[in-house]
Amino acid sequence: MAESEKAPTTRRDVLRGLGGALGAALAVGALGRRPAAEGEALAAPSRPLADAHPQAAANAAPLTSDPLAQEDVLVRMERELTRALAKPREQRRWVMVIDLRKCVGCNSCTVACVAENKLPPGVVYRPVLEEEIGTYPNVTRKFVPRPCMQCDNPPCTLVCPVHATWKNEDGVVVVDYDQCIGCRYCITACPYGARTFDFGHFYTSGTPQGVPSLLGQDAADDYERLANAEYGESWPRSGGDESPVGNVRKCHFCLHRLAEGMLPACVTTCIGRATLFGDANDPDSLVAEMIAKPNVMRLKEEMGTAPRVYYLL
Amino acid sequence: MAKHASRLNRFFWILAIVAFGVGLYGLYSRIAFGHTRANYGSYVPWGLWVAAYIYMIGLSAGAFLFSTLVYVFNIRRVSSEGTVAAPAVGLADGAAFERERLEQVGKLALFTALVTLVGALICIWLDLGHPERAWKLALQTSFRSVMGWMIWLYAAYFVLLLVELWLAMRADLAARSDRSALARFLTFGRHDVSEAAQAGDRRVLRILGSLGVVLAVAFHGSVGAIFGVVAARPYWNSALTPIIFLAGALLSGGALLTFITAIWGPEPGSETHRNLMRFLGQIVLGLLAFDVLLEWAEFSIGLWNASPGESASLQLVLFGQYWWVFWIVHVGFGVIVPALLLIFLRRKVWAAATAGALIAVTFLTVRLNIVVPGLAIPELPGLEAAFHGPGLTTHYVPSLSEWLLFIWAVGLASLIFLIGRRVLPIIHTER
Structure with a gap:
């Protein structure tokens, strides 16, 4: 820290x-x-x-x-993070604010997230949706990064038949990989497509095995077998069907980084500082300031899911 | 017909063995490669196996509800007197058959319900990401989830089916027990076949059957409710969904039972068998009409709805890439052809049998058209194009491995049925 x-x-x-x-x-x-x-x-x-x-x-x-x-806003947010971590967990209100005017669609956040959580093929926590408005030459593009909304009224946790997903004390929707049976009901229930399933794919599968003089898949895929640190635990993907393979996975605001006083990976790599993060219960925080603005909106607000991810327009 | 029936019986033995054998590769593929050989993904997270599950569980609930005609509503007695038992279903013109015969269809229905339930459970069990954790569903259930309720309801239903089937067969098992070790074992030591004991069995059957009606409705309704409660999927999110599931279960289960009765029913070729087939055929026709009505309600309201949420899925069903699944397989072979057969050839046993088989088989497409189009509409525009990888697409066709595992489950269920029919007193009675 x-x-x-x-x-x-x-x-x-x-x-x-x-x-x-x-x-x-x-x-x-x-x-x-x-x-x-x-x-x-x-x-x-x-x-x-x-x-x-x-x-x-x-x-x-x-x-x-x-x-x-x-x-740099990162410095301010780091400072605010330290302040928030000193409070009891239930008094924090983690919130993400994404300034769409600043997002250039570089996908740094998506990549940082994949690297941080060692996501396999087909699993993504934070894709950047792109929309093209108008036709050439009068054309513009809009980018909408989509992490988990960490809804205050999450439809995904209710449908889980085995208590494997819930909102933790920090208000983050978490998944217990050891409890999840992989029925994928929660995926169908999320209105944002924010949950993906770990089917057990590997980037290097189908590539040649090594021979004594050459490096092959057996050595080259080490990086994707290494454990990630999600939820503060160690989750290696060793190639079998042990969790997190066969589980539903999702963005968790990098809880494991927060616990160490670090901002979520996507926030730190945003080149335009378009993604802001912090404790909305802290009235002096940057995010509290931003979500009080009139040009703020949330996705599919009409569904009553009460997302904790805000967009500035 | 008797000769046809025995030839068809042999044909279905071969078919079931082939399906089981070929399907083994699907099982191998699932065990060896997990979910990597399946085509469902994160945007269409449920595919053929879930559709197969709701399909077979529907067959089970439908066949079971048919058995209650015998055990609860006691239709056998009324009809044996040759009176107008149920004018709406075609008994008015003197269709009389003995109570014994329909009672055997009761057992056949119960047994059909049992084997289709087994097939359904295999499909959904292997669909789980962690099948070895399936026990958590029962022991660490979340009752806030409809799925949690469903688990308990079908566990109860499974037990009830076994007990009912045993009670229905008990007297025959006792009669067989001096020459069959299996029958002797299955009596579990209760050999009393006195009239009083059998009357007692019938009374318990009636109570269990009544309970079963509630249970089957609740349980298959809850399968429908799993889909109905998902607000994120406008195509599913309707109070009509559980009702459509139930109507579909009655129709497909009744159709399957009609087909099964044609081949494995009591005394094929006899007058009683013909009457029985007509009786079943007319019920199926009525249920078909009801199902079409509900389908019309769903499609017309959904399409005329100004909000594109639900109509997008319906458009996909009607005019999407797989339009023929709906129009040709379902409407053509699942509705029009069977309806024509049941209306114009209602005296022919083969017509009712064919109609039943067509409805029962093509009903898989109805289930697929519930599961897949509901998921194939991206929740946020541009989601599909935002990131690429296996499973990050809304286009879904089942893979070969998926088909083979499904075929294996059907083969297994069919073999259990065919073997059970041989070794258990399901049709042939000793009295």
């Missing part, structure tokens, strides 16, 4: 040093125009406008403030 906080701070300090030198050179020309703004940005880099509204801050002072002096 301490390391993860330290690393970006160090990097930022270095960058700020560079930016400061650059800013000083620019300031010579800018001084006459907006000395106050420049001075404020340099004097108080740890509480920038970005905290209140990063978008507005970026729009308001594009030339004057040193962009590198602004705090």
Whole structure:
């Protein structure tokens, strides 16, 4: 935890040093125009406008403030995460906010999730839905990342015949891989298609076995047999039909990372900082701020599922 | 007909053995390769095996409800007097048959219900991702889930079927026990065949049968409710769904029983057998009409519904890539041909038998057309294209392995039926 906080701070300090030198050179020309703004940005880099509204801050002072002096939202969210983890579990309200205006459809989040949870072929927790609007040349594209909505009123948990899936104290919908019988009823019940089944596929299946001089499937597939850390446990996929093979799997907001004070994998790799995460019960948190905005919506709200994933339009 | 029946009997023995043998590869494939050889995926998570399950469980519930005609509603007595037992079902023109004969159909119906239940349970058991954890369904049940209720209801139904079948056969088993070790064992030491004892059996049968009516309705209704409660799938999410399941069960189970009675029923070729077949044929015709009515209700309301949620699935059924499954297999061979046979050739035993076989066999497509189109509409537009991998598609056709495992289950159920008919007093009585 301490390391993860330290690393970006160090990097930022270095960058700020560079930016400061650059800013000083620019300031010579800018001084006459907006000395106050420049001075404020340099004097108080740890509480920038970005905290209140990063978008507005970026729009308001594009030339004057040193962009590198602004705090990365990841740093703020890490700090808020630490604060939330100090609270009792049932008092946290994990929420994800996805700013669709910032999403460029790069799929970094999808890939980070696959890597973090060592997802096999056919299992996906966070695909990015793409929509093309209009026809060429008047065309635009819209991207909607779709993690599990962690509904407050989840239809998927009710249908499970063996108590294998439920909302935990943090409000995250979890699956007990050792309890799940693999009937896939919950998949049919999720209105978001957020659950997928682990059929036991491997990326390297069907590729040649190794011969003494050459590396083959037996060695090359080590990476996909390694255990992931889902739910804070170790789940190797050794090639047999042991769990998580034969189970329904889903996004869990990277609970195992949260427990270590780290943000979900998809949040950390979002190049546009479009995915925000935090404790909505903390009134000072970034996510609490964002979900109070009028341009917020949730998917299929009319179904009454009360999702915990919000989209900014 | 008697000669035909015995030839057909031999034919079905061969068919069942072939199905069992060929289907073994499906079983091997499921055990050796798990779910990787199946074509259902994460977007269409239920496929042929679930459809086969609701199909066979429907046959079971339907056949069982037919047995209650004998054991609960006591139709045998009324009809043996040659009176108008049930004018609506074609007994008005003097169709009289002895009570004994219909009673044997009662046993046949119970036994059919048992073997189809076994087939259904095999299909759904191997459909599970972890079949070895199936015990959790019974011992760690969540009663918030309809599926949890279903497990308990069909466990009770299974036990009830066994007890009823035993009671119905007990007197014959006792009569056979001096020359058959199996029969002696199966009496479980109760050899009393006095009139009083048999009357007692009949009384218990009647109570169990009445209980069974409630149980069969509740249990197959709950199978329908599994689909009916899923709000995420507008095609399934209807109060009509459990009712359609029940009507379908009665129709398909009754049709199967009609076909079975034609070949394995009491005294094929006799006047009684002909009357019995006509009686069953007319009931099936009535049930067919009722089923078509419900289907019309479902399709017309769903298609005229302005919201595209449900109509998208219906469009897929009617005009999608597999339109012929509905129009040719179901409507053509499952409704029109059987209806014509039952209306215009109602005096012919073969016509009723053919109609029964056609309805019973093609009903699998009705079940497939419930399960698959409900799932084949992506819940969010663009979901299919968002990420690629095995099972991340809404296009589904069962794989060869899936078909073979299903064929194996049908072969197994058929063999149990054929062997049971030989070694148990299901038709041939000793009295």
